[in-house]
Amino acid sequence: MKVKSKIFYWYAAFLITFILLLLLPAPDRATMVRYHLSALGFRVLDFTFIIPEALIWFAAFYGYEKLHSYSQLIRTGKEGRQIAKLARGLLILAVGLPLEAIFSGILSIIATHVPSFKNASVITNNYVAALLPLLAFIWIGRGARGLGDLVKTRPQLWKVNATTFTVILLGIIFCCLIVLDHSQLRTTYHLSPEAVMITLGVPYMYVWFLGLLASIELQTYSQKVTGVLYRRGWNLLILGFVSIILLSILIQYLSTLSTWLTSLSLGWILLMLYVLLFLLAGAFIIVALGATRLSKIEEA
Amino acid sequence: MANLYDDVVTITYDYLGPAADRFVVRQIRNHLQKDPNELQRKDLRQLIDWIQLAMRLISDDSETIDNYMADLEALAQSKEPGIHGKKITY
Numbered sequence: 593m594k595v596k597s598k599i600f601y602w603y604a605a606f607l608i609t610f611i612l613l614l615l616l617p618a619p620d621r622a623t624m625v626r627y628h629l630s631a632l633g634f635r636v637l638d639f640t641f642i643i644p645e646a647l648i649w650f651a652a653f654y655g656y657e658k659l660h661s662y663s664q665l666i667r668t669g670k671e672g673r674q675i676a677k678l679a680r681g682l683l684i685l686a687v688g689l690p691l692e693a694i695f696s697g698i699l700s701i702i703a704t705h706v707p708s709f710k711n712a713s714v715i716t717n718n719y720v721a722a723l724l725p726l727l728a729f730i731w732i733g734r735g736a737r738g739l740g741d742l743v744k745t746r747p748q749l750w751k752v753n754a755t756t757f758t759v760i761l762l763g764i765i766f767c768c769l770i771v772l773d774h775s776q777l778r779t780t781y782h783l784s785p786e787a788v789m790i791t792l793g794v795p796y797m798y799v800w801f802l803g804l805l806a807s808i809e810l811q812t813y814s815q816k817v818t819g820v821l822y823r824r825g826w827n828l829l830i831l832g833f834v835s836i837i838l839l840s841i842l843i844q845y846l847s848t849l850s851t852w853l854t855s856l857s858l859g860w861i862l863l864m865l866y867v868l869l870f871l872l873a874g875a876f877i878i879v880a881l882g883a884t885r886l887s888k889i890e891e892a
Numbered sequence: 893m894a895n896l897y898d899d900v901v902t903i904t905y906d907y908l909g910p911a912a913d914r915f916v917v918r919q920i921r922n923h924l925q926k927d928p929n930e931l932q933r934k935d936l937r938q939l940i941d942w943i944q945l946a947m948r949l950i951s952d953d954s955e956t957i958d959n960y961m962a963d964l965e966a967l968a969q970s971k972e973p974g975i976h977g978k979k980i981t982y
Contacts, residue, residue, distance in 0.1 A: 666911075666914070669910065669914065670910070671910050742910075817909050817910065818905055818906065818909040818910070819905065819906065819907055819908045819909020819910070819911065819912065820906065820907050820956055821907050821908055821950060821951050821953070821956060822907070822908050822909035822910065822911055823909065824951075886911075888949065888950045888951075889908055889911045889915060889950050890911060890914065890915075892915070892918075892946035892947070892949045892950045
């Protein structure tokens with residue numbers, strides 16, 4: 593694997609910044625007390641974050657770079673413009689991983705020195721976490737719709753209805769959990785239940801709808817597009833994209849239920865988080881494999 | 893009226909889909925050093941050889957590649973243009 597794209601210089605810059613933000617500040621006393629950690633144990637915990645994050649971010653950047661390279665090979669073709677939109681969405685998701693972590697780290701450091709800023713830092717973090725996938729899924733959705741237009745087909749009505757029903761169900765569960773847990777809501781979100789539902793719940797539901805709709809449109813394209821060998825590359829690409837979308841939605845959903853998760857032990861929380869993140873990294877690698885297979889057709 | 897280049901692309905569409913046009917143009921321009929619309933029946937043999945070489949680089953699915961080559965061979969042996977039906981386009 594050749595690391596020749598400048599996107600990997602950005603990866604290195606993000607990683608170095610993240611490591612510095614994690615290791616330079618003094619260990620957080622509240623976290624040490626909550627999880628019964630010494631200062632040394634806290635630093636060991638920091639390193640357990642750095643290595644998996646580095647691997648996951650690399651997989652995401654690699655997946656984007658391969659898809660971007662493929663989109664450049666076919667940029668004069670009709671499907672080239674749509675794949676470029678998919679690549680742009682993937683870039684936002686890939687860059688969003690380190691950006692969220694770095695942004696969160698900076699806000700935490702500020703909040704540590706300016707206690708009155710803590711509420712604002714939590715609120716800002718939550719909105720950034722909602723904004724990035726929204727932008728990413730808008731681009732992915734536009735690319736998926738454009739590909740559907742090329743093969744002159746739309747997803748079957750029952751799939752669209754199932755998608756809408758799923759989003760409504762997820763949204764209702766989300767709102768019910770917020771209402772049931774409103775006593776801890778201010779501690780977690782520093783917002784009223786109404787503000788959480790309108791300013792976070794509604795955008796998240798829209799993100800989930802965009803993501804699920806894009807998934808079924810991509811799947812429809814892969815079923816309709818011609819070419820035995822071409823379709824194999826696309827099936828791999830779409831498997832990766834659909835996995836990224838579904839896992840992103842799952843991670844977003846679980847993060848909005850963080851109040852319930854804090855009742856679990858640190859070990860279970862970390863295990864759940866890293867299983868999901870490594871599956872996400874695997875999905876980016878699958879996108880890279882699909883893009884590589886399709887690129888071979890354009891380079892032969 | 894369909895020319896020989898269109899026939900080759902139509903056959904290739906079954907295997908390479910939207911990439912068919914680009915693939916065939918690349919083989920003709922790079923290996924036969926001519927414009928695709930100038931493709932003649934006497935060039936087909938050489939073109940098929942280059943396409944087979946390229947397909948071995950793209951995929952290790954021998955059965956599919958053999959089917960593709962068989963379709964191209966059938967075109968090379970036929971005497972009439974445009975026997976493989978209407979070209980599918982977006």
